Amino acid sequence: MKNPRPNSTIKLGEWLITFFIRAAGYVSILYVTLIILFLLREGLPAFKNVDLSSLFGEVWYPIEGYYSIWPLLFGSITVTIGAAVIAIPLGVGTAVFISELAPPWAKEILKPLVEVLAGLPSVVLGFFGILVLSPFLRQALNLPTGLTAFTGSLLLGWSAIPTIVSVAEDALNTVPRTYREGAQALGTTQWQTIWGVTVPAARSGIITAVMLGIGRVIGETMAVMMVTGNAPVLPEGLNAFFLPIRTMTATIASEMGEVAQGSIHYQVLFLVGIILFFLSLVINVVSFMVSSRRMKRTERLLS
Amino acid sequence: MSKRIFLILVCLGLLLAGCGSSSNSSDGSGGSGTNIQNKGSDTMVNLALAWAEAYQKLHPEILISVTGGGTGTGISALMNNTVDLANASRIISEEEIGQAQSLGFEPKQYIVAQDAIAVIVNRENPVDALTMEQISAIYRGEYTNWSELGGEDRPIVCLSRETNSGTHVYFLETVVRLGNKEDKSIFSPKTLLLPSSEGIIAEVRDNPNAIGYDGLGYVTDEVKTLAIAPAPGEEPILPSIETVNNAAYPISRELFMYTRGEPNDTIKAYLEWILSPEAQEIVRSLGFVPVKVNQ
Numbered sequence: 001m002k003n004p005r006p007n008s009t010i011k012l013g014e015w016l017i018t019f020f021i022r023a024a025g026y027v028s029i030l031y032v033t034l035i036i037l038f039l040l041r042e043g044l045p046a047f048k049n050v051d052l053s054s055l056f057g058e059v060w061y062p063i064e065g066y067y068s069i070w071p072l073l074f075g076s077i078t079v080t081i082g083a084a085v086i087a088i089p090l091g092v093g094t095a096v097f098i099s100e101l102a103p104p105w106a107k108e109i110l111k112p113l114v115e116v117l118a119g120l121p122s123v124v125l126g127f128f129g130i131l132v133l134s135p136f137l138r139q140a141l142n143l144p145t146g147l148t149a150f151t152g153s154l155l156l157g158w159s160a161i162p163t164i165v166s167v168a169e170d171a172l173n174t175v176p177r178t179y180r181e182g183a184q185a186l187g188t189t190q191w192q193t194i195w196g197v198t199v200p201a202a203r204s205g206i207i208t209a210v211m212l213g214i215g216r217v218i219g220e221t222m223a224v225m226m227v228t229g230n231a232p233v234l235p236e237g238l239n240a241f242f243l244p245i246r247t248m249t250a251t252i253a254s255e256m257g258e259v260a261q262g263s264i265h266y267q268v269l270f271l272v273g274i275i276l277f278f279l280s281l282v283i284n285v286v287s288f289m290v291s292s293r294r295m296k297r298t299e300r301l302l303s
Numbered sequence: 304m305s306k307r308i309f310l311i312l313v314c315l316g317l318l319l320a321g322c323g324s325s326s327n328s329s330d331g332s333g334g335s336g337t338n339i340q341n342k343g344s345d346t347m348v349n350l351a352l353a354w355a356e357a358y359q360k361l362h363p364e365i366l367i368s369v370t371g372g373g374t375g376t377g378i379s380a381l382m383n384n385t386v387d388l389a390n391a392s393r394i395i396s397e398e399e400i401g402q403a404q405s406l407g408f409e410p411k412q413y414i415v416a417q418d419a420i421a422v423i424v425n426r427e428n429p430v431d432a433l434t435m436e437q438i439s440a441i442y443r444g445e446y447t448n449w450s451e452l453g454g455e456d457r458p459i460v461c462l463s464r465e466t467n468s469g470t471h472v473y474f475l476e477t478v479v480r481l482g483n484k485e486d487k488s489i490f491s492p493k494t495l496l497l498p499s500s501e502g503i504i505a506e507v508r509d510n511p512n513a514i515g516y517d518g519l520g521y522v523t524d525e526v527k528t529l530a531i532a533p534a535p536g537e538e539p540i541l542p543s544i545e546t547v548n549n550a551a552y553p554i555s556r557e558l559f560m561y562t563r564g565e566p567n568d569t570i571k572a573y574l575e576w577i578l579s580p581e582a583q584e585i586v587r588s589l590g591f592v593p594v595k596v597n598q
Contacts (some may be wrong), residue, residue, distance in 0.1 A: 061489050063466045071492070130502070135509045144458040144512050147495060226502075229495040230465070244495050254498055258375030258467035260382075260402055 039277060041276050043270030055271075060232035060246070062255065062265045068118065069272060070234040075149070075245035076276070078235060079224060083160055083217040089209055090157070091164030095209070098165070099172035101195050111169075118162030126226030127148060127157045134227055147229035149245040160213035160237025167212055171205020202290035211287035215280050218249075225250035228290060248272045312398070328343055339367040339570060343377020344469050345500055346518040347558055351390055351418060353585045354577055361576075365569060374469030381561055382406055387570055391559040392418065392469030392518070396428030408564040415577050417592035419542035420474060421553040423504075423526040424474040425511040430454045432530040432539035435481060435553055441514060442479045444491025462495040462503050462515035470500075473556055516554075520590035547592040555592070 046055070050067050057068040098110050130277040133154065134146030174200050199206065227243025232251075252269050259266040325577055341351055348371040355367035372380075377389035378399050395410055402409045418510045422438055424430060430452055433441075442447050442461055450456045464471045480486035497503050503515040517540050522528055530539035533553040546552035560577075562570060583593040 059489075059492055061466070061492075063472070064487070064489055066489070130505065138510060145460045145495065145506070145510055147497075147506065225498055230497065231493050231495045233492050244493070246496070252467045254466060254496075257372055258379060260379065260398075 021300055036277070039270060039274050040276040043267060043272075043274045046264065046267035046271040050268060055268075058234055060251070062268065065264075066261040067268045068232075069268070069275065071234050072248045072251050072272060073275065074240075075228070075232070076218060076249070076279075078149045078241060078245055079152045079156060079228065079247055080214060080217050082150060082241060083156035084210075084214055086157030087160040087164060087213055089215070091161045091209070091213060092168055092206060094161065094165045094278060095168035095172060095206075096194060096199065099169045100198060101190075102259050114162050114165045115198075117158075120159070120167065122159060122220060122223040122227075125155050125159055126223040129223060129227035141243055145182070145229060145244065147227055147244055149228055149240065149243050150242050152247075153241075153243075154226045155227060156220050157215045159220065159223065160217050163216055164209045164213040167209035168202070168206045171202040171209065174205070175201045207287050207291045211283055214283060218276065218280055218283070221249040221253045225253055230254070248276050252276075306501035307492065309442075337365050337569065339365065339388060339573060340386040341367055341369045341388040341390065341560075342372060342380045342386040343388075344374045344392040344558070345371040345464075346392045346418060346468075346470055346520070347390040347416075349520060350586060350589050350591055352560075353589060354582055357582065357585060358573060365573070367573070370554075371511075373465065374472075375467040378410075378561065381410065381575060384563065387562065387566070389561045391561055392556070393473050394557075394559065395561060410561045411564060411566065413560045413562075413574050413577075414557045414594055415560050415574075416558045416583075416586045416594055417547055417555060418558050419547045419552050419592065420470060420478075420516050421519050421522045421528045421542050422514065422516050422531060422554070423507050423522060424514050425507055425509075426525070426527050427511045428454055428527060430529070432532060434532040434535050434539075436535065438531070439479050439481050441487055442474075442485075442490055442494065444493060446598055455511075457512045459514060460510060460512045461491065462506055462513055463490060463494045463496055464500070464503065465496045465498055466517075470518060471496075472514070474554075477554055477556075478516075518591070522590070544587065544592050548595065549558060557594075558591070 046067075054065070055068050055069060057066065058070065059066040060068050060071050060146070087275060094110075094114070094118050098107055098114075102110060111285050129151055130147075134148075136146070137143060137151055138146035179197050180193055181203055183197040184190075185281075189197065228250065230246045230250055231244040232246040233240070233243065235241075235243075235245070250271055255265070256269055259269060339355075343351075347538050348369065351369045355369050359365060359367060362589065374389075374391045374393055377386065378391060378395060380386040381389040382399075384405060389410075395412065400410060417433060423458070428449065430449065433452065437446070437452060441452075441459055442463070444461075446452060447459055448456065449459055463474070466472075475490065476482065479490060479577070480488060495506075497506065500517050500521045503517050504523060507513045507515045528541060530541045531553055532539040533551075540546050542552045547555040560574065562574075566574065578594060586593045587589060
């Protein structure tokens with residue numbers, strides 16, 4: 001075999017490519033580390049400069065020195081749970097339908113439609129929420145105001161569905177055909193095949209889809225700021241779901257512009273950012289653990 | 304080995320170049336001669352835009368860009384030297400002056416217009432007038448139902464601007480605390496903090512439970528403006544140019560522009576023009592109140 005180029009050129013080229021790929025990996029690790037360090041450096045002094053009793057009090061009103069993060073944390077959690085309850089069944093259900101049940105023509109229409117939905121900017125969703133959804137909910141449910149946690153959950157649920165659908169659908173598609181055929185050869189119905197074989201086999205991908213969806217919900221800012229009313233109230237019960245709340249992201253977005261760098265308010269906003277960061281970290285770690293454990297079990301079963 | 308080091312240096316160089324260009328673009332916007340950057344109070348955005356348009360017609364060589372974001376945002380931008388003129392719907396605070404001095408300049412204040420803050424409710428709401436004490440109690444969360452104030456049996460939903468708004472701070476000091484500096488009460492946590500003036504108008508227009516406040520320039524016919532009695536038993540007064548000028552309406556204030564120290568000639572000429580009768584006529588046409596002539 002004749003080589004058109006000398007060996008050393010190939011070696012150098014390969015070395016360059018490997019170097020760039022490796023550098024890309026290291027740089028992204030470096031970035032994440034630097035972001036964490038920056039967050040910690042700007043946010044941790046808040047513990048020193050604000051009384052713990054104020055930090056874990058009841059009132060968030062930073063221009064008068066009330067810095068309780070509880071209302072914001074509960075606000076974010078309320079909206080996220082609501083959105084997850086709406087988005088997970090709808091999203092996974094749509095993915096199963098597209099991948100397993102839909103006739104080809106429906107599949108061809110649905111897939112691009114879902115992708116278009118994923119590209120919808122959240123400001124547009126927020127506008128829709130303010131002008132249509134919130135007045136409708138106020139009248140339909142007889143609420144004092146339509147700007148509530150529930151309105152935010154609905155919108156965010158919708159914005160998370162496309163993410164869940166496209167990732168979960170990909171996961172379902174990677175399940176080998178032989179699994180379904182094998183199940184059907186054993187005489188299972190279509191529903192039993194989906195519920196007992198296909199979905200469990202794609203479980204890790206589906207969990208990743210759900211976590212990505214929830215991650216999008218927690219980090220969502222614009223739509224939430226527009227429709228949840230931004231009142232930093234501590235929830236007192238289940239009806240808090242139908243009352244205004246204030247999320248961590250909306251707080252950072254609306255207050256970061258006014259704070260003086262290095263002030264206490266600035267540090268507390270970074271502390272809120274740290275909490276937000278760790279919340280999504282926990283979600284990612286949990287989903288990773290769940291999906292890897294599942295994988296081991298299915299591998300054992302199949303081997 | 305030397306190749307590896309070289310590549311790392313190239314990468315670092317690229318990174319630094321990226322940082323450098325982004326910081327340049329934000330710095331370059333401030334302080335140029337024919338380009339005036341103007342940012343701040345959302346209450347004043349429409350007014351500042353109208354002024355900028357009219358002034359650019361007279362002086363086509365001058366480019367004025369106007370953005371909102373809130374008084375606090377505008378003053379921060381002035382500190383960071385990203386704007387030449389900050390619009391403010393409240394007087395600059397002691398802390399902000401101290402901060403400016405530590406950055407090496409003295410903010411210079413210009414009174415450019417006056418504004419009344421209208422308290423607004425839905426058109427379906429039968430309540431027409433309230434006293435200052437009643438509005439304060441509503442926003443402190445002491446009244447929760449309109450029937451306590453002679454209205455229908457409906458919950459009260461209080462709307463406010465975000466805390467970075469000068470209108471928010473002014474309303475807190477003048478209405479919620481009734482001008483009492485010792486008073487440390489704050490808005491009830493149930494108060495909805497909306498990010499824009501338009502958001503408040505939209506919610507009040509649609510929601511018969513809502514009460515809100517906004518600069519008079521923003522109030523439209525789609526909502527009802529309440530007459531306000533300065534004290535119980537006194538005549539309730541609707542906001543207007545006359546009632547602001549004779550100080551009868553209790554919630555009115557001056558609107559300001561701030562510069563970084565002594566302005567350059569371009570900005571000075573612009574500020575002088577703003578106080579001219581022609582520019583003050585724009586103030587009137589937008590629903591604000593012109594600066595008193597004998598000032």
